[in-house]
Amino acid sequence: MSVETMRELQGYGFFILLVLMVVILYSYWFHLVKSEKAGRRNYEKYGRLALDDKLDDSLVESSADNRSNK
Known part of the structure; x- marks a missing residue:
């Protein structure tokens, strides 16, 4: 295979x-x-989420919300 063909591919x-x-x-x-x-x-x-990452901050989603949506 030539170099030109390889460049084209x-x-x-x-x-x-x-x-x-x-x-x-x-x-x-x-x-x-x-x-x-x-x-x-x-x-x-x-x-x-990146700004509110302390331990005492509120959760974005709780795991109970995830279970109830399914």
Whole structure:
């Protein structure tokens, strides 16, 4: 296999991988938006998770909420 052919295959592979990653990213974003609109999760609560990480801070979700939703 020549170097030119390998470079061409590498370019096609990169483009296919890039398109695949974009599709995965947008499908994950769509899933997050859809689940928040349906009321299954409230992702705005998780935005302050890194800031409110002390032991005496309130929980984002309790385990009883997870069991009752299933």
